Amino acid sequence: MGEIFLDPTDKVERGEKAFAPRLDTLAGKTVGLLDINKAKGSFFLDRLEEMLREQYGVKEVLRRKKTSPGRLVPETVKAELREKCDAVIEALSD
Numbered sequence: 001m002g003e004i005f006l007d008p009t010d011k012v013e014r015g016e017k018a019f020a021p022r023l024d025t026l027a028g029k030t031v032g033l034l035d036i037n038k039a040k041g042s043f044f045l046d047r048l049e050e051m052l053r054e055q056y057g058v059k060e061v062l063r064r065k066k067t068s069p070g071r072l073v074p075e076t077v078k079a080e081l082r083e084k085c086d087a088v089i090e091a092l093s094d
Contacts, residue, residue, distance in 0.1 A: 027057030032085035
C-alpha cells in the first residue's frame with residue numbers, strides 16, 4: 001500500500017459577510033437575549049437586562065435559553081427572535 005498524504009489546510013472560499021445595520025438607538029426597542037446555557041450565564045444576562053432597561057431605555061427584553069451549549073437553537077426560537085426583536089444578543093458565561 002502506498003502513502004496517503006492529507007492536506008490539512010482549509011480550501012473553502014469565503015466571501016465577505018454583510019452585517020445587519022446598526023440601530024440608531026435601543027430606546028423603545030425590543031431586545032432578545034439568548035442564553036446558550038453555560039454556567040452562570042443567567043446571572044450575566046440578568047445584569048445585562050437591567051442595564052439595557054435602565055441605561056438604554058429598552059422597552060422589552062425577550063429571553064430564551066438553549067437546551068445545552070452544544071445544541072443548535074431550534075428554528076422556532078430563531079424565527080420568534082427575528083419576528084419579535086429589533087436586536088438579539090447571544091451570550092454565554094463561565
